Amino acid sequence: MSPGFTQTDFLSIMPEMLIFGMGLVVLLFDLFGQGRSTRNLAYLTLLTLGAAGYLDVMLLGQFLPGFGGSVIADDFSIAFELVFLVVCALTVLISIRYLEDRGLNHGEYYALLLFATGGMMVMASGRDLLMIFIGLEILSISSYILCGFLQQDRRSNESALKYFLLGAFATGFLLYGIMLIYGATGSIALQDIRAALADPATFQNPYIWMGLGMLLVGWSFKIALVPFHMWTPDVYEGAPTAVTAFLSTGPKAACFAALVRILFEALAATRAEWQQVFWVLAALTMTVGNVLALHQDNIKRMLAYSSISHAGYILVALVAGGEEALAGVIFYALAYTLMNTGAFAVLILSSAGDRERVNFSDYAGFGYLEPALGAAMFVFMLSLAGIPLTAGFAGKFQIFKAVVGQGYIWLAVIGVLNSVVSIYYYLRISVVMYMQPATGDSISTRPPGSVPLYVAIVGSLAGVLYLGIFPGGWLEMSLHSVSRIITGG
C-alpha cells in the first residue's frame, strides 16, 4: 500500500472532513468570541450542514471506495448522510432558543453536534469495523456530553451518567464481537469478512456465531431494542429536550446504517440466524415500547418509549431483508426524524420563556390557545401513529408491505396491532389539547428569538406531509441506494 493518496480517497470522505473541520472552526470562533451571542455560531453550523449536503448531493450516483476500502461514498451512505444532516440541522434550529432560555451561551454545543454528526457519517460510510467503531465512539462520546450539557441540573447529570456507564458497557460487548469476528476471519474489512464466510469451514466456526451474538447485543443496546432498552427513557427524559430530539433520531438512524452494512455486506451468510434473533427482538421491542408508553404522563418519556417501538418497526424491515424492506429503513429514518423532531420542536417552543411544559396536563386546551402549534402537534402525532397521508404511514406501509411480501405474516400482524395500540397514547395528547378546558395560558411572550423554532416546525411539518403525500421521490432514492448493499457488490 503506497502512502500516496489519490483524489478518490479524499473525495470519498469530503463531507465528513468538512463537518469535522468546521466543528473545529466553530470551537475556535467560540474561543475568540467569548461572551457574545452564539447565535452566529448556530448559523455557521447550519451553513456547514448545507454545504455538506451539497457535497453529498454532488457525490450521488458515485461509487467511491477510499483509503484502501475502509470508507466508501456510495448512495447508501449518502442517503443516510442526508438524513443525519437533516437531523442535525433541525436540532440546531430547535436548540438556539432552548440554550438561550437557560443562559447557556456555549458554542461548544454546536461543535459537539457537528462532531456527532460527523461520527454518524463515518458510521454510514465506514466499510471496515474499525471505521464504524470510531464513528460510533465519536457519536457516543459527544452524546454523553450533550446529555450532561446542563451542568447544574441533576437530572441532566444523571442522564449523562446512565447513558455513559451503560453505553460503555455495551461498547464492551460490541468490541468483543469485533474481536471474535476478527479472530475467525483475520480481517476487519467488511468485504474480506464476506469473502471468508463464503468458505463453509469458516461458516461452522463458533467464533463467528459468538461474534455475531456480541455484535447483536452491542448494536441492540445502541438502537435500544428490548431487553437492551432500559436506559432510553431515563436518558431521554433527563437530557436537554433539544438533545433528546437529536438522540432519538440521529444515532438510531446511524446505528441502523452501520448495522445494515455489517449484516448485509459482511455477515450476509449468517442471515438465517440473526433473522430469527431479530424476529423475536422486533416483536418484543414493538410490544414493550408501546405498552410502556401507554402509561406515561411525561411527554418526553412517552416519546422515549415511542422511539423504542419505532426502532422495532425499523427492525422488522431488517428481518425481512430485501431491497424493498431496506429502502423502508432509509425512508422511515427520514420520516421518523421529521415527525419526532417536529413534536419536540413544539414541546420546546411551548416551554419557552417562563415554564416547562412536558406533562400531558400542561397541554390542556392548547389546541385553542395556540391553534397553529396545536394543529402542527396534531399532525406530528398522527404521523407517529401512522395515519394515512403522513410520512409515518408511508414508511410503515413500505415496511409492512415488504415484510408481508417476504412471508413474515405474523411479524406484520404484531406490527400492525402495535401501531393500532400506539394510536391511544399519541391521541392522548390531542385529546388533552382539544378536549380539555384550558388551565394554562398561551405562550405569553413571543420573543423574536423563536424564529428558528418556527422554521424547524414548519420545515418538519412540510416534510411530514410531503413524504406522506408524495413519497415517491425519497422512496425511489432509498430503493436505488440499497440495491448494491443487497448484492454485496
Added chain:
Amino acid sequence: MNEYLWLIPALPLLGFVLNGLVAPRFGKGFVKVVGPGVVGLSFALSIAAFCEMLQAPGQSITQHAFTWLESGGLYVPIAFVVDRLSGLYILIVTGVGFLIHIYSVGYMGDDDEYAFWRFFAYLNLFLFFMLLLVLGSSFLLLFVGWEGVGLCSYLLIGYYFDKDSAATAAKKAFVVNRIGDFGFIVATLLIFMNFGTLEFAEVNARAPGVLAAGGGLVTAITLLLFLGATGKSAQIPLYVWLPDAMEGPTPVSALIHAATMVTAGLYLVARMSGLFVLAPTTMAVVAIIGAATAFFAATIGMAQYDIKRVLAYSTVSQLGYMFMAMGVGAFMAGIFHVMTHAFFKALLFLGSGSVIHAMHHEQDMRRMGGLLKHMPITGYTYIIGALAIGGVPLFTAGFFSKDEILWQSFASPAGHPLLWAVGAVTALMTAFYMFRTVALTFFGESRVDKHTAEHLHESPWTMTLPLSVLAVLSIVGGWIGIPHVLGHGVGIGNALEHYFEGFFAKVPAEVAHHEASTELLLMGLTSVLALGCMYGAYVLFSRNLARAEALKKALSPLQKLLEKKYFIDELYEWVVIKPVYYTSKLLLWRLVDVRIIDGMVNGVGNGVRHVGGALRIIHNGVIENYAVGIAVGAALIFYFLVY
C-alpha cells in the same frame, strides 16, 4: 372537462382549507357561503360524472390523478373510479351532504364565530375523506378515506369538548373503530400478498382464480374485512360507539352517523362482492350478525327516551338490515336500502335537530309533546320520515327497499325463513318505536316547560328547506326499485335492478323459484302489521300515556333491561376494558417496570422498606438492573446462536 373527477373530493378539501385558515379573518358570512358552496359544486360535478358514467363503455370511468407510490411491483396510483356503485354513493354523499350543510348554517347559527368556522372546516374535511373513500380505485386510497372519516368523526363527536360525555364518546368511537381497522389492515395485507395488487377491479376479477371458493384463506380475508365493516358500520360486537356518538351536533349525527360514514362498511362489502361470494361461511356470518344487530338494536330503541338515541339505535338496526341483505347475497337490495335510508334517516335526524334547536337543546321526549302545531313543517316532514322507515306500503321509499331485503332474505338461495322472520319482527318494532317518537314529540299534550314553550318557533328556512327536500326524496326515492310483482301490473320496470345488472357477483347456487303470490302474501302481511304497529304506538303514546306507563310498569324488568341497553356498556367495561387496563397496569407496569426494572424507590419511605421480601428488591440500583437486563439478554442470544 375531461379530468375533473379529482375535483369532486378536492372541492371540500378546498373548503376545509378556506374555512380553517382564512375564515377567521372574514367572519361568519364567508363560512356560510363557502361551507355549503363547495359541497354544492361538488354535487354538481357528481351529477355530471354520474351522467358521463352512464354513457361510458362498461359504465365506469377511471381517472388517474398522480402516482402515489411506486416501488418494486407495487404501483399505487391515485386514481378515481366512478362506476355504478360509487356513482350512486357520490350522489348520496354530496347530495345529502349539501342539504345538511345548508341545514347546519341555520342549526349552528347561534354558536360563536370561532366554533362556527371550526365546525364547517371539520364537516368539509369529512366530505373530502368520504369522497376519497368512495372514489378511490384501490384499498390504499379507501384506507386513507377510511381513517380520515374516522378522524373527522372523532373530531366532530367531541365538538362540544367542554362536555365530558362528548370527549368520552369521541374517544370511545375512535378506539372501537381502531379494532375494526386492525381487521381491515390485516385483510389488506393478506390480499396484497395473494394478489400482488390492491386495485379493486383486479382483485374482484381475479378472485375466483386466486382463492379457492369456500377455502380458509378467502374466509379469513372476508371475515377480517367484515370486522373492519362492523367497526365502521356499528354492528355487533362493535356497535357500542354509535349511540354515544350522538353527543355530537345533530347535523353531524345526520350526515356522518346516519347517512354516509356508517355505510362505509356496507360499501366495502359491496365493493368486494367478488370476494365475499366465494366465502359462504362469511356470508352466513354477515347475514346472522346483521339480523341479530337489527333485532337487538330495535329492542333497545323501543325503550329510550332521548330522541336522538332512539334514532341512533334505529340506525344500528337499519344497518343490520342492510348487512343481512348483503349476507344473503342481495347486494343490490342492501345498497338500495343504503340510499333510501340516507334520505329518511337524515330527514329524521334533521327533524329531531330542528325540534332540539327549538327546545333549546332538550332531547328528552318526556318533556316534549304537542309540538306539531308550533312547528308544522318540521312535524309533517318528520312524520313522512317515520312513515318511510316504518315502511308504509306503496308510496314510501322505505317500503320498497325494506321489502326487497325481506323478500331476498326469504327467497335468495342463501336466505332462510328464519332470517325473514327476524327481519319482519324488526320491521314491526321499527314501525312501533318510530311512531312512539312521533307521538311523544308531536302529538298529545304539551309537556314542555313554560319558559321554553314561550319561545317555541318553527326553524329558519335554511333548516326547513333541506327537511322538505329530504321528505320528497323519502317518498319518491324508492320508486326506482319497484319490485316486479308490483311494477309488472302497471308496466314499471325495476330501474335499480336494471341499473346494477351484472355489477355484483352472485352467490353460486341454484336459483330457487318462488311464486309471485308468496312474495305478495309476505309483503302484504308485513305491511298490514306494520301499519297496525304504527297506529298502536300512536294511540298508546299520544292519547293514553297513562296506559303506556302502566304497561311499562307491568314489564318493568324488561323495560329496565332495554332502557339500560342490556347493560352492554357495563359488560364491556367489566369484561373488556377493566381487565385490559388492570392487566397492563398491574402486571406489566407494577411487576415488570416497578419491581424488576425500576425496583428502587426511595420516595416510598422508610416504613415500607422493611415490609416483606418482595419489597427488598426495591433497594436495587437502577443502572445495575439495566445491566442485568443486558447480560441476561446477551447470554440468551449467545445460547441461541452458538449452541
Added chain:
Amino acid sequence: MLISFYILAALAVGGALSVVLFRSPVYCALSLVATFLCLAGIYVLLNSEFVAAIQVLIYAGAIMVLFLFVIMLLNLRSDKPLRHSWTWPKLLGIGFAVAIIFQLIGIFHSPAARMGPAGKYSTEYLQQKGAVEVVGEVLFTEYVLPFEIISILLMVAVVGAVILAKRREPASTEQTP
C-alpha cells in the same frame, strides 16, 4: 514461558476479582493497575512489545492515575459491604455473567474453532524489521484515516471535560438580557 503466562494470568484474574470485591475505591483502582501490569506482561509474552509499552504508559500510567486522582479528589468513602447487595436480580445477573464466561470458554475450546488465515507479520519478520517500526509503518499507511479521525475523538473528550467539569457560575448570571 507457559509457566510465566499462567502466573501472570492468575495474578490478572486475582486483580480483577479484587476490583469487584474490594470495598474501597482506592484499593479497587490499585488492583486494576495490577491487572493491567499483568496484562502488559502477557503482551510481552505474545511478542507485542509495543502494545505492552502503551498498556503501561497509557492504561496503567495515564488512565488509572486519572481514576485515582478523581477518587482522591472526591474523598470517597468505602462502599457498604457487598453482602448487602445480594438481591435476586443481581444474583440473576451474576449467574448470567458466569454463564457468559462459560459460553465463551466453551467456544474457545470447541474443536470447530479456528482462526483466520495467517498473515505476513511473523515473529521473524517483526524481528527483522523491528516491531515498533512495523507498527508505525502500518499505522501511518493503512490506518492513517482512522488515526486522523480519532484525533477528533480526543478533541471531543477535551471539550467534554471542559463543559462537564468546569465550575460555572449559576446559570442566571451568564444570561444575556
Added chain:
Amino acid sequence: MIPVSHVLTLSAILFGIGVAGVILRRNAIVVFMCIELMLNAVNLGFVAFASGMQSMVGVMFVFFVLIVAAAEAVVGLSIILAIFRNSGTLNIEEFNLLRW
C-alpha cells in the same frame, strides 16, 4: 508458544468478571473500572489473535481501543465529577430522579 485458546480463556474470564462487577457494584467509579476491565479483556483477545495469525490488524485495533478508552475515561470522570458536585454521592442507587 502460548496456546491462543488459553489466552482467550483468560480474556473470557476477565470479561465475565467485568460484567459481574458492573452488575454488582454501586459506586459509579468502580463500575467504570469494571468496564475498563472488559475493554482490557477485548484487548487481550485482539493481541492473542494478532499473534496467533501473525496479523497486524489486531494490534492496530488495540491501539485505537486504548485511545477510545482514554477519551471515555476523560469524559466519564468529568460526568462523575459533575454529578458528585450536585448530589454529593456516587452511589448509583441514589441517582433516581429519572425513573418511571
